[in-house]
Amino acid sequence: MFHFRRTAIICTVSALALGSPFTLIGPAAADQAAPFTPSVGQAGKDVVWVPTPQALVDRMLEMAEVTKDDYVIDLGSGDGRTVITAARLGARAHGIEYNPDMVALSQRNAEAAGVTDRATFVQGDIFESDFSEATVVTLFLLPELNLRLRPILLDMEPGLRVVSNTFDMGDWEPDERVEAGGDCTTYCNAYKWIIPAKVEGNWRLGDAELTLTQTYQMLTGSLNRGGEMLPISEARMNGREISFLAGDRRYIGEVGTDGTMTGSIEGGGEWNASRSTN
Numbered sequence: 248m249f250h251f252r253r254t255a256i257i258c259t260v261s262a263l264a265l266g267s268p269f270t271l272i273g274p275a276a277a278d279q280a281a282p283f284t285p286s287v288g289q290a291g292k293d294v295v296w297v298p299t300p301q302a303l304v305d306r307m308l309e310m311a312e313v314t315k316d317d318y319v320i321d322l323g324s325g326d327g328r329t330v331i332t333a334a335r336l337g338a339r340a341h342g343i344e345y346n347p348d349m350v351a352l353s354q355r356n357a358e359a360a361g362v363t364d365r366a367t368f369v370q371g372d373i374f375e376s377d378f379s380e381a382t383v384v385t386l387f388l389l390p391e392l393n394l395r396l397r398p399i400l401l402d403m404e405p406g407l408r409v410v411s412n413t414f415d416m417g418d419w420e421p422d423e424r425v426e427a428g429g430d431c432t433t434y435c436n437a438y439k440w441i442i443p444a445k446v447e448g449n450w451r452l453g454d455a456e457l458t459l460t461q462t463y464q465m466l467t468g469s470l471n472r473g474g475e476m477l478p479i480s481e482a483r484m485n486g487r488e489i490s491f492l493a494g495d496r497r498y499i500g501e502v503g504t505d506g507t508m509t510g511s512i513e514g515g516g517e518w519n520a521s522r523s524t525n
Contacts, residue, residue: 303427327353387412406486443484
């Protein structure tokens with residue numbers, strides 16, 4: 248089976264918006280003492296390396312809504328283009344790459360782009376690395392590796408954006424899909440997921456009880472109000488944001504870190520809920 252090594256994703260903003268695009272350099276341009284030049288298809292630990300088209304890097308970054316306040320971590324950072332592009336947008340960005348030659352190349356590329364103050368790289372195994380402080384995680388890995396990462400990602404901070412080149416997360420439906428467009432011909436699609444807060448269970452909502460069942464960001468359940476059982480619909484999470492329809496009223500709110508939810512009801516009114524102890 249052909250495996251892909253990747254590295255890429257999380258940038259957004261076109262090369263025009265960034266000004267002159269940075270140039271990825273090889274050893275001949277960077278340092279004659281460092282002759283390493285990557286080749287498409289070269290073997291890695293779990294995959295082989297295939298660079299992400301810059302057009303898709305830009306689209307993915309745009310989809311992830313990266314700003315200067317973000318900390319972007321690219322899992323399998325290859326030649327560093329995703330990390331460097333994110334850094335050029337003002338974000339702090341970090342790449343984890345198993346191949347030490349690629350790490351050295353990435354560092355030279357970051358120096359040439361003038362972003363070493365915001366772009367860093369480390370040699371390491373992504374499954375043995377701590378990336379819990381990221382606000383955006385990008386990757387270009389095989390489906391089986393995405394599935395290994397999925398439970399780790401789902402335990403991270405709600406609101407974290409995860410962007411993947413080409414490969415999905417199994418039955419975890421993405422929140423958004425994009426195509427690179429332009430001249431991109433291969434590996435031109437990307438998926439985004441927003442880590443949802445965990446809300447499954449029973450909640451006291453005034454004198455009513457809200458019962459929620461959660462599958463990733465999707466919710467089902469009911470609102471028992473005054474003996475009337477109202478099934479909820481159009482219910483989902485968006486990070487810490489929750490929305491659902493009960494009867495003819497839409498509830499919109501936010502899940503706090505203290506085990507409560509607060510929000511408003513379309514048409515007027517506010518609501519508060521706390522986890523039931525029953």
